[in-house]
Amino acid sequence: MGCSLGGLCGQSKYFQDRANEIYKKVEDLKSIRGRNQDAILAACLYIACRQEDKPRTVKEICSVGNGATKKEIGRAKEFIVKQLEIEMGQSMEMGTIHARDFLRRFCSHLGMTNTAIKAAQEAVQKSEEIDIRRSPISIAAAVIYMITQLSDEKKPLRDISLATGVAEGTIRNSYKDLYPYASRLIPSSFAKEEDLRNLCSP
CATH class of the missing domain: 1.10.472.10 (Cyclin-like)
Structure with a gap:
């Protein structure tokens, strides 16, 4: 994954691996061709953090998103969630944020x-x-x-x-x-x- 996580997540390697798993699923669907890869990667990280109950704001994710904007990451996140829900035939569990x-x-x-x-x-x-x-x-x-x-x-x-x-x-x-x-x-x-x-x- 092309973004440097630095101190963004406590166990950065774990979250990076989790984000890579999500990315792999979407990549296999072939539906991300022609989309902003940095935004897709950053959105995978955002989803990984949410699913593992260590949510980060989109702005924090932006800081490691290789220049992807909040808007681009937000759109990529909606797109990924929708694609995976269609693929799994069920709603995607994102974890509640407080x-x-x-x-x-x-x-x-x-x-x-x-x-x-x-x-x-x-x-x-x-x-x-x-x-x-x-x-x-x-x-x-x-x-x-x-x-x-x-x-x-x-x-x-x-x-x-x-x-x-x-x-x-x-x-x-x-x-x-x-x-x-x-x-x-x-x-x-x-x-x-x-x-x-x-x-x-x-």
């Missing part, structure tokens, strides 16, 4: 303290009890935004957007949805009721 799958990695990219990371993890877990119709990645980004506002190390929205790959506008909209539940989400050990009043209103 905000918590991405959170620790995003926090670590931002250099957040352990206390802030722990509070963010609790908040993300509680967010699953609320019907917020946003993608898990957007929820993780919005929770980080909320937590960093309450800590001594505030992070600009731009930095959170860069670390998570979520557009600033999307983080703002997700934050707007989470904001009314702040007192339920944020652990009281991290921020008191009066601290929550300092959160900027969406």
